[in-house]
Amino acid sequence: MPISRHELEHLCRLAHIALDESEMVDMLGQISTVVDHVSRLQSVDTEGIEPTAYAVPIDSVVRDDDTELSWPTEAVLTNAPRRYGDFFEVQSIFE
Amino acid sequence: MNGPYVPVVGLEVHAQLLTASKMFCGCSSRYSGAPPDTHCCAVCAGMPGALPVVNARAVELGLLTALALHCTVPRASKFDRKNYSYPDLPKGYQISQYDDPIGRGGFLDYRIGDRVIRWGITRVHLEEDTGKTTHTDVDGREVSLVDYNRSGVPLMEIVTDPEMRMPEEAREFVSALRQVLMYLGVNDGDLQAGSMRVDVNISLTGPNGERNPKVEVKNLNSLRALERSLAYEIERQGRLLAGGETVEQETRGWSEKEEKTVPQRTKEYAHDYRYFPEPDLPPLVIRQADLDRLTGTMPEMPMTRSGRFVSQYGLTPFHAQVLTRERPLADYFERAAAADRSVPPRIYANWITGDLMRLLGEEQRAAEEIPIPPENLAELLSLIETGEISGSAGKQVLDEMFTSGQAAHAIVERRQLRQVADSAALDTLTDEVLAANPGMVDQYRKGKTNVIQALVGQAMKSSQGRANPQVVRDLLERKLN
Ligand SMILES: [Zn+2]
Numbered sequence: 150m151p152i153s154r155h156e157l158e159h160l161c162r163l164a165h166i167a168l169d170e171s172e173m174v175d176m177l178g179q180i181s182t183v184v185d186h187v188s189r190l191q192s193v194d195t196e197g198i199e200p201t202a203y204a205v206p207i208d209s210v211v212r213d214d215d216t217e218l219s220w221p222t223e224a225v226l227t228n229a230p231r232r233y234g235d236f237f238e239v240q241s242i243f244e
Numbered sequence: 245m246n247g248p249y250v251p252v253v254g255l256e257v258h259a260q261l262l263t264a265s266k267m268f269c270g271c272s273s274r275y276s277g278a279p280p281d282t283h284c285c286a287v288c289a290g291m292p293g294a295l296p297v298v299n300a301r302a303v304e305l306g307l308l309t310a311l312a313l314h315c316t317v318p319r320a321s322k323f324d325r326k327n328y329s330y331p332d333l334p335k336g337y338q339i340s341q342y343d344d345p346i347g348r349g350g351f352l353d354y355r356i357g358d359r360v361i362r363w364g365i366t367r368v369h370l371e372e373d374t375g376k377t378t379h380t381d382v383d384g385r386e387v388s389l390v391d392y393n394r395s396g397v398p399l400m401e402i403v404t405d406p407e408m409r410m411p412e413e414a415r416e417f418v419s420a421l422r423q424v425l426m427y428l429g430v431n432d433g434d435l436q437a438g439s440m441r442v443d444v445n446i447s448l449t450g451p452n453g454e455r456n457p458k459v460e461v462k463n464l465n466s467l468r469a470l471e472r473s474l475a476y477e478i479e480r481q482g483r484l485l486a487g488g489e490t491v492e493q494e495t496r497g498w499s500e501k502e503e504k505t506v507p508q509r510t511k512e513y514a515h516d517y518r519y520f521p522e523p524d525l526p527p528l529v530i531r532q533a534d535l536d537r538l539t540g541t542m543p544e545m546p547m548t549r550s551g552r553f554v555s556q557y558g559l560t561p562f563h564a565q566v567l568t569r570e571r572p573l574a575d576y577f578e579r580a581a582a583a584d585r586s587v588p589p590r591i592y593a594n595w596i597t598g599d600l601m602r603l604l605g606e607e608q609r610a611a612e613e614i615p616i617p618p619e620n621l622a623e624l625l626s627l628i629e630t631g632e633i634s635g636s637a638g639k640q641v642l643d644e645m646f647t648s649g650q651a652a653h654a655i656v657e658r659r660q661l662r663q664v665a666d667s668a669a670l671d672t673l674t675d676e677v678l679a680a681n682p683g684m685v686d687q688y689r690k691g692k693t694n695v696i697q698a699l700v701g702q703a704m705k706s707s708q709g710r711a712n713p714q715v716v717r718d719l720l721e722r723k724l725n
């Protein structure tokens with residue numbers, strides 16, 4: 150079940166990703182393969198089986214409410230596209 | 245009026261949980277006033293590869309809320325990713341709960357006057373707060389500045405059922421919910437500062453039960469804004485529908501200045517969140533033993549407590565409601581009343597809701613900051629009840645106790661406020677008052693006997709509140725007749 154070009158464009162917008170024409174064709178093929186694979190998985194009869202979202206049988210990994218030292222601000226800002234003082238600066242957005 | 249249309253209202257309340265650390269990392273969640281990006285680490289700044297770990301206390305506070313709101317708590321719950329691209333969300337997704345929230349299907353009872361209203365709770369879930377964005381101008385460029393200190397602060401979302409409700413009912417619901425959260429110690433209830441935030445959905449149902457599109461009004465930061473924006477929307481939507489137009493499904497904001505709702509520019513694709521289970525967090529198994537323990541720590545809820553204040557202490561419903569509005573005040577009342585049971589509870593209620601709250605108001609102090617220990621208030625009121633000091637002297641003593649923190653008896657001794665019941669002294673005092681007010685004496689003898697009040701007042705004044713008003717009154721009456 151291939152995904153449509155329209156769906157892929159929609160996904161790109163949601164993810165803020167711009168693709169050129171050849172990448173678009175490439176992605177249509179790759180994502181369709183993934184979707185096909187999931188469709189095959191969905192055909193398995195799971196009647197009476199408890200749904201799970203996790204492959205590893207562990208649960209409730211929690212930590213106590215203790216504070217730890219945060220990072221130095223310089224380290225926090227390492228990946229900032231731009232900075233203004235100690236703020237991350239980004240293109241203007243509207244609420 | 246909204247004509248043939250009935251408003252259907254649903255509320256979404258976000259409340260920051262009062263934990264020390266963030267939802268999924270050890271950074272401090274007390275970010276208020278901190279310089280930008282000083283409470284951040286790999287997890288809450290969204291660095292690739294960082295692994296979140298759930299804050300156990302945040303889960304407890306969420307469960308406590310779910311239990312207090314009579315929700316069904318599942319045996320297992322999980323977290324999901326809510327995907328959207330926005331600068332205040334460094335990972336590109338928010339960790340939230342989608343189809344397995346920690347609570348479902350509850351309710352909150354609250355009161356408007358004599359009416360008890362039950363509003364259904366659809367769900368309670370846990371998530372993380374976002375960073376804070378400010379829009380500004382830097383060197384002529386319009387930019388947005390982001391501070392990630394708030395990113396990852398534990399947040400709880402409470403969603404109500406859509407119900408046919410008027411604006412006042414919605415306001416009182418949020419007020420009651422806020423009270424409950426504060427009683428539980430789960431949230432500080434600060435709408436203005438945004439640690440509690442309210443969004444509202446409103447649509448109108450037509451005369452034949454037809455549903456119309458709903459409008460969301462976001463970020464209401466006061467109870468007043470909530471009530472006013474609902475009233476405005478009911479009117480606006482009613483007018484559109486009556487004129488044969490349709491209501492556009494949209495997000496609006498409340499403009500305090502213009503006293504109206506205005507359309508908000510929103511992220512075009514924001515409502516396609518593509519939720520999926522958070523692979524970095526294993527599911528949460530909720531054990532009955534933990535729920536039992538939490539239920540054991542649950543304080544009495546405000547409405548129940550208010551009812552008990554009426555039945556147990558014989559207070560008026562008004563006093564009971566004022567005293568239970570905030571837990572520290574209700575605790576204060578009960579501790580004072582228990583400290584000296586010879587003073588009737590309604591006397592405590594009078595003094596606490598009257599003079600003590602006035603003093604708190606003047607100093608802009610919160611109820612947990614009453615500088616007078618409850619035992620000291622009990623001592624003061626006992627001195628008044630037994631006639632050791634007069635009520636008016638008592639007020640002076642209370643003022644001084646409030647500022648100095650001293651005990652009542654110490655102030656009474658130092659300022660010699662003990663009532664003068666000694667008849668020789670009062671004899672002289674009343675003679676003086678009568679001699680100084682011949683006009684009133686004359687009026688009294690002509691039958692205008694209520695001037696006695698003024699004469700007693702004069703005597704109290706010249707004794708600086710120390711005379712026993714009843715003894716003075718008896719003496720004056722005897723002398724006048
Ligand atoms: Zn952190």
